[in-house]
Amino acid sequence: MNFNEDKEYICPVCGRTFFSQDSYPGCDFCSNHELTIYTNEMAKEINDEIDKMSPLEFRENLKFEPRAQFYYELEKGDSKEQEKSKRSAVYHELLYKKYVYNSPLFDKAKFDMRAEWEYENAVEMEEGYRKRQEEKNKPRCPKCGCTEFQMVPRKWSPFTGFLTNKVDRVCVKCKTRY
Known part of the structure; x- marks a missing residue:
């Protein structure tokens, strides 16, 4: 036993x-x-x-x-x-x-x-x-893993050079744009 x-x-x-x-x-x-x-x-x-x-x-x-x-x-x-x-x-x-x-x-x-x-x-x-x-x-920052981010409008497209309606997320902690 x-x-x-x-x-x-x-x-x-x-x-x-x-x-x-x-x-x-x-x-x-x-x-x-x-x-x-x-x-x-x-x-x-x-x-x-x-x-x-x-x-x-x-x-x-x-x-x-x-x-x-x-x-x-x-x-x-x-x-x-x-x-x-x-x-x-x-x-x-x-x-x-x-x-x-x-x-x-x-x-x-x-x-x-x-x-x-x-x-x-x-x-x-x-x-x-x-x-x-x-x-x-929840979406997370790819760099630091933070779940807090701010939505920032993208003014122009890097590929075409034209104005765009897209929005980027910017991490509140490390300021990484994704």
Whole structure:
């Protein structure tokens, strides 16, 4: 057994699932140390259960947490991804039914707070991703990389010598014309 390998854990108090290499891990949301080690066999068992479900049973177990609902709505127009999200929601519901809801340590208030916390983190991450994409798509100065520039009208064309309507960008920092 490799001592540095990640193990997946389920917190029976708040329902958080996470990976850790610690010898005595604690839930990063509620600080509980009485965790359930989540194995590949447990995951396979839940997936087999989903595969055997009727469409009615599938719908009965389809409960989106706020974070899952957020991602599901982001995937509108991509039916394959939405189906994956639905399956994931059913998977997590069955996981919670088996290892969280029936635990004597289960705390509904902490479970709901954890779900809301994960939703807020997902929204924050998505906003950060969008801002990085917007920043990446901004025009940049080829010399210094600055995104601030001024538009300066070009009076004449260097090729023809005639007047022109074209505009050049001039970098605010290094004054490079491009």
